[in-house]
Amino acid sequence: MKLKAESVGFSYSDKIILNDISLDVKNKEFVGIIGPNGSGKSTILKNFYGALKANKGVAYLDDDDLFCMKANSRATKLAVVGQEDSVTFDFKVEEIVSMGRNPHKKLFDGATSIDKNIIHNALRQVGMDTMAKRQFRNLSGGEKQRVIIARALAQKTDFLILDEPTNHLDISYQLQVLDLVKSLNITVLAAIHDLNMASLYCDRLYVLKNGSVYSSGLVHEILTPELIYEVYGVYADVRVHPITQKVMITYLPNNLKQLREEKVV
Ligand SMILES: Nc1ncnc2c1ncn2[C@@H]1O[C@H](COP(=O)(O)OP(=O)(O)OP(=O)(O)O)[C@@H](O)[C@H]1O
Numbered sequence: 001m002k003l004k005a006e007s008v009g010f011s012y013s014d015k016i017i018l019n020d021i022s023l024d025v026k027n028k029e030f031v032g033i034i035g036p037n038g039s040g041k042s043t044i045l046k047n048f049y050g051a052l053k054a055n056k057g058v059a060y061l062d063d064d065d066l067f068c069m070k071a072n073s074r075a076t077k078l079a080v081v082g083q084e085d086s087v088t089f090d091f092k093v094e095e096i097v098s099m100g101r102n103p104h105k106k107l108f109d110g111a112t113s114i115d116k117n118i119i120h121n122a123l124r125q126v127g128m129d130t131m132a133k134r135q136f137r138n139l140s141g142g143e144k145q146r147v148i149i150a151r152a153l154a155q156k157t158d159f160l161i162l163d164e165p166t167n168h169l170d171i172s173y174q175l176q177v178l179d180l181v182k183s184l185n186i187t188v189l190a191a192i193h194d195l196n197m198a199s200l201y202c203d204r205l206y207v208l209k210n211g212s213v214y215s216s217g218l219v220h221e222i223l224t225p226e227l228i229y230e231v232y233g234v235y236a237d238v239r240v241h242p243i244t245q246k247v248m249i250t251y252l253p254n255n256l257k258q259l260r261e262e263k264v265v
Contacts, residue, residue, distance in 0.1 A: 098119050145165070215227060
């Protein structure tokens, strides 16, 4: 499944947030969106998953007009792990994950044994199967995040949108979740703050700045010291890691200014 968006614009009343965003995600690609706080990463994702309505541009999921799709049919094709998930009622963990099956069912259809298997597997994949009966509201931030990821997995879509999926997760679960997403071999569009994680997992990156695409390309083309400085105002040392063969970034604080200028760090 692929996504192609052209000239997408979005405003809150007269405040323009997104300007002419064009991007594409090819079938089975893992594409990252990076950029500073407030650059529009969540907003563009929300436009794609229907939480906000673009006032300009078009987006196609394969041949379907994404901006005109009904919520239920969109949910059979595209699953979302959003940034702030407002589960307002008190549900058990397994009930939350079972919601991922809803788009595939008619109203009042009960869970089949296939559904139950999918739900159990999704919980197991995120290491939450032993907590299936726990109340969602009593979980830690990281545990909640893993349940929301399990719900998206239970949706069994070919396209996954992730908004800061590793927020709240300790390093072991950050790697576990992104390894898992990678192993699904589906199309992924993810907003990611951590540039080293983006380097490890993404095929390509889009850089947003002030609501526009500042740059896009392969990870090693984008994650350069120059671009990191231009976009974040931060000096960085960037080199290829000998084991991962991916670019690895070390940020250089101001107290290392002299070393940085001599480029001996
Ligand atoms: N309801 C709203 N009304 C007005 N402006 C908003 C609203 N929600 C978000 N914004 C603004 O839209 C801009 C883009 O926000 P967005 O959340 O998309 O950024 P982001 O790149 O995801 O940021 P972060 O890295 O902090 O998550 C920000 O300037 C934000 O203040």
